Each structure stands twice: as structure tokens, then as C-alpha cells.
Amino acid sequence: MESRVYNSDFLLKREETQLFWSTAFGWRSMISLYEQKCSELKEELLITGFVNDRTVRILRYARDLFNSFKGAYNRGVRIRYLWSFQSDDRPLTDEQIEHNFEVRKVMKQKFNELFGVSNEMKGFQMRYIHKRIPTIYDIFDKERVINKLIITIHRYQIFGCIYVFDIKLVTEL
Numbered sequence: 001m002e003s004r005v006y007n008s009d010f011l012l013k014r015e016e017t018q019l020f021w022s023t024a025f026g027w028r029s030m031i032s033l034y035e036q037k038c039s040e041l042k043e044e045l046l047i048t049g050f051v052n053d054r055t056v057r058i059l060r061y062a063r064d065l066f067n068s069f070k071g072a073y074n075r076g077v078r079i080r081y082l083w084s085f086q087s088d089d090r091p092l093t094d095e096q097i098e099h100n101f102e103v104r105k106v107m108k109q110k111f112n113e114l115f116g117v118s119n120e121m122k123g124f125q126m127r128y129i130h131k132r133i134p135t136i137y138d139i140f141d142k143e144r145v146i147n148k149l150i151i152t153i154h155r156y157q158i159f160g161c162i163y164v165f166d167i168k169l170v171t172e173l
Helices: 002-007 027-040 055-074 094-115 167-172
Strands: 020-025 044-051 078-085 124-129 136-140 144-150 158-165
Touching: 020 027, 027 055, 027 136, 027 144, 027 158, 044 055, 044 094, 055 078, 055 094, 078 094, 094 124, 144 167
Parallel strands: 044 078, 078 124
Antiparallel strands: 020 158, 044 136, 136 144, 144 158
16 A cells, blocks of 8 residues: 555655554454564564563463464574563562562473473573563564553553564664
8 A cells, every 4th residue: 555655646755665564453463463474584583571470371372473483483583582570660579589480480381381492492582581671572583573562451461563664663672
């Protein structure tokens, strides 16, 4: 559609578009977008995600999503996953740190059970931080970004995503 509008007589100036974006809302639509973008991957995928009390329980519902990631991995794409524990800016207590450590162990086991991936695999890395990442996003081949939109009422759910093709944004992220 962008090409048709650009080539029409309607436009007075013919400048290249600096930004391309599209949206996907709802689980099936988001999975479809990820499947398409993962099939186009050539080198690397950086994924960010958040951990909360529901994450371990809902991982099994993400099988289609992780199968897309695994398909890219099987083609030789490097996968790096950064999980953020959704804590606020206050210093963590020893109990919170211990709880996060236990959750991390369970998540590593679940990833291995459900998706057959682990940090021992060459080209796959999964790390955790104790800080909130304000914008949850994924970077595809250092060229494209998918920003995941979290439901503010249910902070454990993603309701949509925005795909952006903008190398400047990728560099800043």
C-alpha cells in the first residue's frame, strides 16, 4: 500500500519513507507476525521479556512463539533472551533475590522441557536482570524491532505488538 501511495500522482514530494511500522493485536495475530519475522531472520534475535509470578505457569501457552524462535535457531540464527524481573526501583531484599533465583532455576528447566533449549547450546543465551525494562521489545538482525504492549491492568499479559523497521531506533535500543 505504501508503494502504491508513493507512486501515485497524489503526492507532491517523492521522498523515501524513513519509517515503516505495523501492528498486531491478539495472540493469533501476534504469533503470525513473529512467525513471519522469524522466517526472515538471518543472523541474530535479541528477545526481552518480563518475569512475574505467572510467567512459569503461562510458558506452555507460548509454544507456537518459541517454535518460531527455535526454527530460526535451527537455521543458525543466534538467539539471546534477556528476562527482567518486574521489580520497582527499591533495593531488593535478600528474600526477593532468593525468590528470583529459584524462579530462574524453574524457568531454565521449563525452557529445556518445553522447548528443548538451554544455555549450554551454542548460539543460545538466556540471562536475567533484577531491573524493570520499561519497554519490552525484540530486535531482529539489528534492523527491525517489535515492541510488545503490556495490558496495564494485567501486567502479566501482552495484548499486542508494534513492528518497526527503523535502524536508528534499533541502534538506540
